[in-house]
Amino acid sequence: RHTRRTAGRAAYRAFYGTQLRRPIDENLAVYSAYWDRGVRCNPAAVEDAARALAPHVHSVWVVRPEDVGSLPPGVDYVLPRSVRYWQVVARAKYLVNNVNFPDFVVKREGQVHLQTHHGTPLKRMGLDQQPFPAAAAGMSFGRLLRRAARWDYSVSANPHSTEMWDRVYPCPYEHLETGYPRNDVYSTATDAEVLAIRERLGIPPHRVALLYAPTMRDYRKSFVPELDLVRIARELGDDHVLMVRTHYFYGRDPRLAEMQQRGLLLDVSAHDSVEELCLASDGLITDYSSIMFDYANLDRPVVTYAPDWEAYRAARGVYFDLLSGRPGETPGAVARTEDELVGVLTSGVWRSEEAARLRAAFRERFCPWDDGRAAERVVRRVFLGQRADALPAVVPVADR
Template structure:
């Protein structure tokens, strides 16, 4: 229910955006948080915007429309809306941008948490017309300031953020007290942002993407070629006038003097901002402003000294810089080409170095460290075959720093890497080795894969053009030609890999080495031992039921991330005595996905974000039930014999885009939900752990964990590295299902 005084007054100035306006308004009005009013200002838009606004106002009482008699520009349109605002906080939203789902609830919660600061700064992502998304590069500034409220003097780095009005909400009483308003002009956000932040006694941050900043194909108004860019000088004059009238912020004169110089030179350097005939005048005006406001006794930064000279000198320096960069680019291309030739030469078999029969080269997850199946094989080899020398390939110094001190390693493409690659007999990896690594006669390549396949892989991706975006399938197959052994945990995997990678390897029915720890944790001692330690490390209260939510990426959405579940609602619906642990797909760990609420919910203790935990096996051991969709993690989790819920609310879209080898809803390892309501009911009612769940899980485990017996790592070491005999795992075969495996049936 909306209160008498709404929490937010969302002011939306509107001009010539009829193609984007509905999406903008829907993103606000369809938020789960409804304590808002929307003040839409029709800035005498000549298109259909006014009619669209009237339509929304007619059906939603929270929307109020102001039709201005003449076009006044963005800043003054915002001013027109402010006197009509009654909310606690002002939110200025541009009419072609959109709020992310759950944004207003997150903002309201953060305002409550910080006791209504003067300004709350939140994060945003640029969304491009071609579908790409890129998070604000300075998001770390928001995360580092999350502990408490502050002033600009205490955290001056807050001024390094983009000088815009729409990445903040403002306490209305604070704005009225200081009489802040937007001036006319092209760069109206500049003389608003600096005075507001410098005047605020309490600033708070929210490390969450709350707004999608639309990047239009033809750019925004500030990227057009026009003399209007001269407005930047007038706007900085207003900022300096503000400083001169307030003794305390005057200490910021030096900072803003440099900021002004950088900002103006940035505009001048862009080829599409100023007409060529106007650039000399723009430089002269900038230099005059720079001299007029230069603080006494302050040294000028080297990059700004061009403003102390002539425009001709500036142009000469720019041209010299471009020429230098071009030479550097060409030299870099030559060095890289020479490096490729050198690498190929050094990694090619020379016949002069004999293979070392005890040297094993390991890598996992694109050279990230001692992980997955290769990590389990390495640890077992150190235990039962200490004569084997195991060396890890890591991608960079950062990954090397995370290794235990007693792990021998080399950096990828280093001379040391080339030396051990030329001598190693055994190569163990869960993804392909670089293309430049030539397989020598007598060497043995063991490919462990990264789990049991549900979605299409390898050559089968040729049937899914969208899913293979970014994949070079022929190159994948050329690299797979080096495999000698392909580890499998079940007959399904054996059939899939032999179809998806039509190469000359032999399938090794060893089981999955990384899952030994899961198989051996089925006993009560395993649950209370390692799992208890992991819970303590993750900060999970003793006695809590731990729900692990592990969704996979979506190939039908650029970037791969789709919010299928409202995580805050999910954690709340689980209720007291439960902890929600979330682990995103590794490919989403560094993208914008965590900024859309996950990181902030983790900081507030609403849930635990375990995406960065290097060992997924540890996270599984700490949980009581797995909720997933189409992630291969379910095949591993079944080894634990703990309940699994499959949330398949978009199975049609997923299978159409990526393709699956069988219908997971027909051969599920537990109950299936097809809507969030069903998912919440399964967990609230206790159905997730009933007898039917156990029956489904037993059948699934017998089919897809048939070679996992807790001795997979030992079996690999003894049979494939040492050449010893070891019994194959006992299997509990079940009849092939009557449904699914359509693709395999056609092979």
């Protein structure tokens, strides 16, 4: 069996080598998101804009076998390391990803690699992870830099991201200070579309929907609830709906499914679109997840629940003090314990004037370019070759 695998890999490498000698297809783009998990995030928004603005470019998605069933109708896809996979990654003019393509993918002269990223960094990233064993375990920073060296363009959501990417991925790419394409929908979605999303999710119009979306911990292998979800749901009462989404690294949790069956909460971990969940909710409860930066575009309350802040900060490292209470660092109300969280939610502190003041400063700092036209700017610059100074001007936050 080992011999057959070795021979198979050698055959694929040889086939890939022949494809690399064939001409680049100027009208082909290969997309991937979250390590081939389907049509999602910034790459999905870029592709959607490309279909409208650059319809001559054909899109192919790299998708894992287990995610094929969730693809939208009509999506052209390849399985990782299949015969056609080697053909398209070798010959595509454009390669778009929100992480990195595997190390074995060769960057040819004439190809364009677009790195969209998938979140504004609170936690340390890239070379800044080196002092933190929980984050750096098993990582080769030399290989990381070689992957970043393939990028031609790096999408930035805000000045903070530009500064961080520039330092932690020190390679000669162009920053696209366009805003995040996946956040366009927060500016363009209509009230009717939001109501339709809520209806599909089973959220009655009269109920307040709170989305609980914690991030992963590098030092944990599975989802471990940091709070008693049953208690929170009961404290909120029947006029609220608690939506729970685990991090995609952890997958679905059987305990959440059981709680949903009992009518205590809505398990939305498997929902394809985080953006739809944000649009459907009236407020966000999170910890250190980058969802907070995107959600600020909606100008809806954000509650930071941070029971293990010291442990997270020590294990992963962070760029600023999320709990400082300073404008531009803290997005709203903060709770350190479960009792504090219950108090914040049941007293109305989560949507107080002070919370709104903090949210406004946070939005001003981290959402300056998210005006609904980020994907268009990316496509015009990358696919159509328009000059950066000719792209659509950004609408200031105060005028949205």
